[in-house]
Amino acid sequence: MTALAAAPLMPLRPVPWTRLAWVTWRRYRATLAGVTGVLAALAAYLVVSGERMHSAYATLSACRPAHSARCAFAYQTFHDTYSQPGILGVVLLFLPGIVGAFAGAPVLARELETGTFRYAWTQGAGRMRWAIAATIPGAVGVAAIIGIFGLLVTWYNTPLYDSGITPRLHATVFPVTGIAAAGWALAGFSLGALAGLLWRRVLPALATAFAVWFGLAFLAANQLRAHYRAPLTTASLQLPGSDLSLNQWWARHGARVPADRINHILQAVGFQQSGSSGKVTVQPGSAPSIDPVHYLLRRGYTQITSYQPDSRYWPFQWIEFGWLTALSAALLAVTLWTLRRRPA
Amino acid sequence: MNVLEAVGLGRRYGTTWALRECTLSVPAGHLVAVVGPNGAGKSTLLNLVVGLSRPSAGHLTVLGGHPAGSLAALDGIAFVAQDMSVYRHLTVTDMLHLTRNLNRRFDTAYARTRLDELGIHLTQKAGRLSGGQQAQLSLTLALARHPRLLVLDEPTASLDPLARHDFMGAVMTAMVDDGVSVVLSSHMLAELERVADYLVLLARGRVRLAGTVEDLLAAHRLVTVPADASSRALGWEVVERSAAGSMTHQLIRLPSVGSPLPPGWQARPVGIEELTLAYLRENAAAPIPTLAGAIR
Numbered sequence: 001m002t003a004l005a006a007a008p009l010m011p012l013r014p015v016p017w018t019r020l021a022w023v024t025w026r027r028y029r030a031t032l033a034g035v036t037g038v039l040a041a042l043a044a045y046l047v048v049s050g051e052r053m054h055s056a057y058a059t060l061s062a063c064r065p066a067h068s069a070r071c072a073f074a075y076q077t078f079h080d081t082y083s084q085p086g087i088l089g090v091v092l093l094f095l096p097g098i099v100g101a102f103a104g105a106p107v108l109a110r111e112l113e114t115g116t117f118r119y120a121w122t123q124g125a126g127r128m129r130w131a132i133a134a135t136i137p138g139a140v141g142v143a144a145i146i147g148i149f150g151l152l153v154t155w156y157n158t159p160l161y162d163s164g165i166t167p168r169l170h171a172t173v174f175p176v177t178g179i180a181a182a183g184w185a186l187a188g189f190s191l192g193a194l195a196g197l198l199w200r201r202v203l204p205a206l207a208t209a210f211a212v213w214f215g216l217a218f219l220a221a222n223q224l225r226a227h228y229r230a231p232l233t234t235a236s237l238q239l240p241g242s243d244l245s246l247n248q249w250w251a252r253h254g255a256r257v258p259a260d261r262i263n264h265i266l267q268a269v270g271f272q273q274s275g276s277s278g279k280v281t282v283q284p285g286s287a288p289s290i291d292p293v294h295y296l297l298r299r300g301y302t303q304i305t306s307y308q309p310d311s312r313y314w315p316f317q318w319i320e321f322g323w324l325t326a327l328s329a330a331l332l333a334v335t336l337w338t339l340r341r342r343p344a
Numbered sequence: 345m346n347v348l349e350a351v352g353l354g355r356r357y358g359t360t361w362a363l364r365e366c367t368l369s370v371p372a373g374h375l376v377a378v379v380g381p382n383g384a385g386k387s388t389l390l391n392l393v394v395g396l397s398r399p400s401a402g403h404l405t406v407l408g409g410h411p412a413g414s415l416a417a418l419d420g421i422a423f424v425a426q427d428m429s430v431y432r433h434l435t436v437t438d439m440l441h442l443t444r445n446l447n448r449r450f451d452t453a454y455a456r457t458r459l460d461e462l463g464i465h466l467t468q469k470a471g472r473l474s475g476g477q478q479a480q481l482s483l484t485l486a487l488a489r490h491p492r493l494l495v496l497d498e499p500t501a502s503l504d505p506l507a508r509h510d511f512m513g514a515v516m517t518a519m520v521d522d523g524v525s526v527v528l529s530s531h532m533l534a535e536l537e538r539v540a541d542y543l544v545l546l547a548r549g550r551v552r553l554a555g556t557v558e559d560l561l562a563a564h565r566l567v568t569v570p571a572d573a574s575s576r577a578l579g580w581e582v583v584e585r586s587a588a589g590s591m592t593h594q595l596i597r598l599p600s601v602g603s604p605l606p607p608g609w610q611a612r613p614v615g616i617e618e619l620t621l622a623y624l625r626e627n628a629a630a631p632i633p634t635l636a637g638a639i640r
Binding site: 014023115118119121341 | 415418419430441442444445446447482489
């Protein structure tokens with residue numbers, strides 16, 4: 001009773017973060033081990049097949065004389081073997097989202113699903129400290145792991161960059177290399193954490209988080225990324241392989257000429273457009289022995305290509321990382337705010 | 345100091361009030377039994393006390409004025425939930441470390457000694473323990489925090505009689521040794537009769553009865569009166585009546601302790617189980633009109 005009478009009304013010294021960090025470590029070390037294990041297996045595969053590609057490229061680079069038919073054939077072989085990323089490319093593309101959502105969704109959802117929140121959120125540390133200690137290191141950890149993994153992917157892709165087969169800005173490699181990869185993992189984690197709080201169950205939260213993440217990634221690849229800075233244009237017919245070409249059109253006297261007008265001009269001299277791809281084929285029978293591109297060039301038309309130069313890789317990486325981090329921070333803030341207000 | 349102080353406390357889920365207009369003042373040092381039929385709002389009240397839920401109306405302070413759910417409140421309150429929520433894949437040792445690191449105070453030596461006495465091995469997985477052992481583990485983790493208020497949500501519902509007895513024994517010991525106040529919800533009326541000295545009876549989201557057991561028992565009598573006599577005329581509240589030939593048995597609430605009985609009437613004291621049952625039956629029979637109005 002005397003102990004009760006002396007209820008301290010002065011503010012308490014809260015439970016130190018270091019102790020909460022131990023709690024987070026103890027609860028998530030299995031998740032960490034799982035993620036690390038899967039990534040290590042994938043890394044081993046990347047190292048082995050990357051070694052093979054690097055040595056193939058070294059052989060190709062050593063081919064002399066460089067413009068001989070033998071070297072062109074060697075290049076073609078290299079191109080045919082490695083230019084298609086295949087299933088590995090798909091896995092790598094989804095990896096930041098999968099790992100992020102996999103780590104983020106259970107943070108709150110598992111507590112709510114199993115009822116352990118009644119234990120966790122009634123301890124002296126309070127639920128906000130508990131939640132901050134669980135989400136922030138988780139988010140940073142996932143971003144760091146995927147960021148490091150991205151370095152390996154960059155190394156793996158080097159021969160493809162150097163040979164001009166795949167530009168670094170290409171949608172299949174840009175978001176899984178550099179700091180953008182870390183940003184995408186962060187977004188997956190934050191979406192997972194919020195979905196977990198809203199769904200209160202791990203699996204639906206995981207599915208929702210990944211679906212939203214995929215939508216975002218799709219939007220970024222198809223709409224946003226090309227506009228981080230206004231594309232450059234060139235009249236050069238041959239763009240360096242490391243630049244990312246976006247669009248092509250014909251112009252005359254500095255003004256853009258509509259595609260159907262170009263088709264009309266070509267049809268008038270016997271070229272036929274096949275399909276909607278804009279490819280021009282020569283109609284059998286009326287074959288003019290002339291290349292349609294050269295034909296147009298000689299008539300004073302210019303072929304304009306819009307592109308993003310390779311030098312914009314890092315600025316674009318920072319832009320993508322920046323908005324993904326801002327989005328993730330906002331999502332985590334909404335998660336913590338909701339958690340604070342919402343009854344368990 | 346009051347361990348619980350609720351004024352007009354209400355909690356709404358959607359459009360339904362799980363608890364409303366709850367005004368309570370529970371002094372320290374009691375074992376408070378929160379009783380009521382299923383859905384009466386017992387868990388809702390306890391969740392509010394431990395800060396898992398927030399009031400939709402009114403307010404609630406604990407441990408002498410700390411808002412429920414505040415850090416100071418959480419620091420002094422230990423909660424054992426109905427399902428003994430422990431991390432099932434963690435060992436008993438891990439649960440001890442976890443609880444130690446989540447609190448400002450944790451008496452590891454006490455916890456280890458107590459678990460040793462109970463025959464719970466530190467290397468066992470929490471999920472592999474029997475129901476009784478899990479309950480004891482949860483209680484040990486709660487008591488090792490040396491709380492000033494221990495909140496137990498139907499802690500013995502899933503235990504066999506022996507485990508239940510051991511569990512309540514441990515709670516009583518903590519009350520005597522550490523001066524812990526206890527709030528528990530339970531269906532086990534017979535068990536409460538033995539241990540509880542303060543009763544809060546909830547019905548349909550409202551407090552129907554609250555007070556020390558002593559006061560409540562003193563304020564109620566079971567009277568046997570002629571069938572045509574009216575207790576209500578004397579200003580007594582009839583909680584329950586049953587006919588017995590030309591007489592009726594009535595459980596009445598006296599307006600003040602020790603009101604004289606009319607000649608020819610017989611009265612005897614009631615027990616807590618009898619009293620509680622009477623109030624529970626009253627609610628089963630007659631819906632409280634105001635609540636129906638509130639829902640609509």
